Structures are given as structure tokens and as C-alpha cells.
Amino acid sequence: MDISSNFMILIGRGIWNVIAKARQFIKSFINNTDRYIATMKLDASEKHIEIKLHRHRPRRDALRAIKKHTKSHVSHSWKLLVQRLIRETAQNVKLDRFTSSRNYDLNKIPTLEKKPNHIGIIMDGNGRWGKEQIGDRSYGHKNAKNAVAEAIKGCSEQDIPYLTLYAFSTENWDRPEEEINTIFEVIDEGITQYKDLFTALNIKLCVVGDKKKIPSFCANKLSEVEDLTQNNTKLQLNLAVNYGGKEEAIAACEAIVKDTLLNFVDEFYSKGFNNNSPFESLRNFLRDYRIKITPTTYKQYLSTGHLPDVDLVIRTGGKKRLSNFLLWHCAYSELCFKDLYWPVFKKKHLMEALVFFQGQQRNFGGISFPVPDPCFK
Structure with missing residues (x-):
């Protein structure tokens, strides 16, 4: 050598x-x-x-x-x-x-001036991502939990009061049984896995949707964590499971009709009528009876009526639609569509959506006028 x-x-x-x-x-x-x-x-x-x-x-x-x-x-x-x-x-x-801090985390989102009060996320693209990775849609659902944690932590860091995640819609029952079972197993595992995180970050879990059809093992776990976190106050995490906006609207209308009929009967008797009154008297009373339903009244009958309107909707997966998600609350939401699949969603993507929200002028049907210059006369 x-x-x-x-x-x-x-x-x-x-x-x-x-x-x-x-x-x-x-x-x-x-x-x-x-x-x-x-x-x-x-x-x-x-x-x-x-x-x-x-x-x-x-x-x-x-x-x-x-x-x-x-x-x-x-x-x-x-x-x-x-x-x-x-x-x-x-x-x-x-x-x-970045601003210095003793325990500074580079993944932490910088502070923003204008923040949404309520963020809704349509977590789309799990199945397609799993199909692309290994040819199995269920694989995408099983790898969606980290993205959920990223969204929760990001909202907590930014002091967002409300976050609603669309986990399972009423239309999702049309999917293969194996995939449906996987979704509910993932929800159960995720709730169990992040139960301590909810406590540590002072997060309150609320489930919106019809619980009756949810598998008992999953429904029981959701109820358990709801009870455990009911006194937490920093962030309310709403998990939409077996939820549909149209179904919610129909249920609200049915409840309004039922209450209206009961009120009508009570008022009919209060006017001095009784069981022996002629049917014609009932018809005349009904003809003059007036029902007034306001947006405030209608919202009170919604199962999600306790939630504020959604300021920002984020949808992953590349599709540009609401898919029956909180239709009443999203009337004036800003819509941010991301081309990435949900399993790869990170806090930086939440940050991009929040930056997008900063640039939106929200008029709610009115007209915005420039703020007058106090120095101008």
C-alpha cells in the first residue's frame, strides 16, 4: 500500500x-x-x-x-x-x-392576531392514503391518530376554544363492513390513547351525533371520557360520530312540530275550550293560530345548538365540499381546502390554514367600510 x-x-x-x-x-x-x-x-x-x-x-x-x-x-x-x-x-x-423560550418547540405555531373561535376539520383522505401506501383503505384509518393529535395540540397552543373533528358521517354506513369496524376501533383506540392528553391540556370532549347506532364498545369509551373531561375548560373538542347535517335538521323540525302541537293544545284549553267543544271551534282556533320560528329558535332544537358557528372549515383530501358537515353552523364559514391526505396532516398545515384565515374579510352579508383616518378632516 x-x-x-x-x-x-x-x-x-x-x-x-x-x-x-x-x-x-x-x-x-x-x-x-x-x-x-x-x-x-x-x-x-x-x-x-x-x-x-x-x-x-x-x-x-x-x-x-x-x-x-x-x-x-x-x-x-x-x-x-x-x-x-x-x-x-x-x-x-x-x-x-422565532421567539425564545425555556422549553421552546419548533413545531409550536407562532401567535396570530386574528383567530377563529371555532374550527371544524373534515378529516378526508384516510382510505385513499392507505390504498396508495399498501393497497388497504383500513391502513389509512389506523394511521390517522397522529394527525388528530397534531390538530388538537395546535389548537390548544393557539388558544382556540372550539375544535370539531368529523370522524364518521351518517353516510359512511354505506362503506364495507370491515372498514366501518376499523374506523370505530380506531376511534376507541384513539380516545383511550389520548385520554391523558385531554387531562394534561385541559381539553373537554363532547360527542355530537346519534350515539344509538355506534357500537357499544366505542360508545361506552366515548361516554367515559366525556364524563372524565366534563369540567375541563381550555379547549372543547367535539367529535362528530354518526353525524349528518340533514338528519340533524330533520330531527330539529320534528321536535319543533311536536312542541308546537303540544303548545297549541295547551293554549286551546286555556281559552276556555274543552273536550266537549265542537270540532269547528278547534278548526277556527287552528286557522288563527300563528307559529313564529326564528333562527335562534331553530338552533335551540339542533343537537349541536350549544356550539358556536364555525369560523374556519379545513378539509383535507383535495375535495371541495362540506359533505353534510354542520350545515347550520357553516353558513358563513371560511373554507380552506388542502390537497394532502389526513394521515400526513401536521401542525404546520393547521398554521397555513390559520394564516389563510388572517387574510379573509368577514362581512356576513354586509359591506365593510375602511376605518376612517383620525388625522383626516
């Missing part, structure tokens, strides 16, 4: 030692209120590590940490590696965009 080969072997070993040491010194960084957490890839091994750097002096901090850990002089090779690390961190993380 010639001298040049030996030299190349020594260089290779030196580079490998530098990378090996880089993996070790990362752990020596000290928590600081003005530091940032960044995740980056060091080499072809695809190993990701987490480092903390000061926003104003990342290179100095890195070099000091290396010297402290190795207890030796910082060589030129180390300096080159640090420069590479800092450069990649700046490109991937953009440190100057």
Missing part, C-alpha cells in the same frame, strides 16, 4: 472521528432561556440529533461545548463541522423567526 493510500485512510478515519464526536458533544449543551432547539441530519446514516443554540452566538456556543466535552483544543476540522452545522440549522430552522 503506497503513502497516498495510507494518507487517505488517515483522513477518512479523522472525518469519522469528527462525526462520532459531534454525536456526543450535542448532549453537553445546557438549557438556556434564550436558546433554540434545532433538529438536523449529520451524515448518511439518517441519524437526527437535537441541539440548542443561542440565537445571537450559535457558533461560539457550539465551539465552547465541543471544547468542554472533549477537554482538548478545538481543531480546524471541528470548526469546519460547526460551520456546517450552523449553516444547516439556519437554513432548516430560521432561528431569527
Whole structure:
């Protein structure tokens, strides 16, 4: 073996030692209120590590940490590696965009000026994603739980008071039995898995929809967590299961008719009529009887009448429709459609929707006028 080969072997070993040491010194960084957490890839091994750097002096901090850990002089090779690390961190993380925090998380959404009070999400695309991945629609439903957690945590971080997730519609009963069973199993597993998260984040779970047809094992779990979280106050998570907007409207109309008939009879008797009154008297009374139903009255009969109107609807999966989702509450919702499938939904996609919401001028059928300049006369 010639001298040049030996030299190349020594260089290779030196580079490998530098990378090996880089993996070790990362752990020596000290928590600081003005530091940032960044995740980056060091080499072809695809190993990701987490480092903390000061926003104003990342290179100095890195070099000091290396010297402290190795207890030796910082060589030129180390300096080159640090420069590479800092450069990649700046490109991937953009440190100057974030505000410092002791436990800062890069996935946390920055604060926004205008926030929706109620967000509704139509979680579409699970089956298609599973079909594309391994040819099985159920696989997509089984991998949807992480996206749910991302949406919940993102809304909690942004102090959104209400979040409604469309989990299973009344029309979904037309799907294959195996897929339906998988969906309810996933709902049951997800509720069990995130029960502690609801408590930790002060989240109240409410189920909207007809529970009678939901499999008992799933319905019991939903009721259990509803009872467990009923006093939580930060975020109300509404899970729409076996829900349909048209069905809700029909049920509300039936309830209104029933109450109206009962009120009519009570009022009829209160006018002095009785069982012996002629039928003609009943007909005349009915002809003059007036029923007044206002939007407020109608909403009181909805099973979701306790919920505020939806300000922002997010739908994944690329389709552009409401699919019978909270039709009354979505009358003036801003609609944000995402081309990605639900299993790959992240907090950054929620952030994109919130940024979209910032740019919407909400007139609710009226006309917006520019705010007059107080300096103009």
C-alpha cells in the first residue's frame, strides 16, 4: 500500500472521528432561556440529533461545548463541522423567526392576531392514503391518530376554544363492513390513547351525533371520557360520530312540530275550550293560530345548538365540499381546502390554514367600510 493510500485512510478515519464526536458533544449543551432547539441530519446514516443554540452566538456556543466535552483544543476540522452545522440549522430552522423560550418547540405555531373561535376539520383522505401506501383503505384509518393529535395540540397552543373533528358521517354506513369496524376501533383506540392528553391540556370532549347506532364498545369509551373531561375548560373538542347535517335538521323540525302541537293544545284549553267543544271551534282556533320560528329558535332544537358557528372549515383530501358537515353552523364559514391526505396532516398545515384565515374579510352579508383616518378632516 503506497503513502497516498495510507494518507487517505488517515483522513477518512479523522472525518469519522469528527462525526462520532459531534454525536456526543450535542448532549453537553445546557438549557438556556434564550436558546433554540434545532433538529438536523449529520451524515448518511439518517441519524437526527437535537441541539440548542443561542440565537445571537450559535457558533461560539457550539465551539465552547465541543471544547468542554472533549477537554482538548478545538481543531480546524471541528470548526469546519460547526460551520456546517450552523449553516444547516439556519437554513432548516430560521432561528431569527422565532421567539425564545425555556422549553421552546419548533413545531409550536407562532401567535396570530386574528383567530377563529371555532374550527371544524373534515378529516378526508384516510382510505385513499392507505390504498396508495399498501393497497388497504383500513391502513389509512389506523394511521390517522397522529394527525388528530397534531390538530388538537395546535389548537390548544393557539388558544382556540372550539375544535370539531368529523370522524364518521351518517353516510359512511354505506362503506364495507370491515372498514366501518376499523374506523370505530380506531376511534376507541384513539380516545383511550389520548385520554391523558385531554387531562394534561385541559381539553373537554363532547360527542355530537346519534350515539344509538355506534357500537357499544366505542360508545361506552366515548361516554367515559366525556364524563372524565366534563369540567375541563381550555379547549372543547367535539367529535362528530354518526353525524349528518340533514338528519340533524330533520330531527330539529320534528321536535319543533311536536312542541308546537303540544303548545297549541295547551293554549286551546286555556281559552276556555274543552273536550266537549265542537270540532269547528278547534278548526277556527287552528286557522288563527300563528307559529313564529326564528333562527335562534331553530338552533335551540339542533343537537349541536350549544356550539358556536364555525369560523374556519379545513378539509383535507383535495375535495371541495362540506359533505353534510354542520350545515347550520357553516353558513358563513371560511373554507380552506388542502390537497394532502389526513394521515400526513401536521401542525404546520393547521398554521397555513390559520394564516389563510388572517387574510379573509368577514362581512356576513354586509359591506365593510375602511376605518376612517383620525388625522383626516
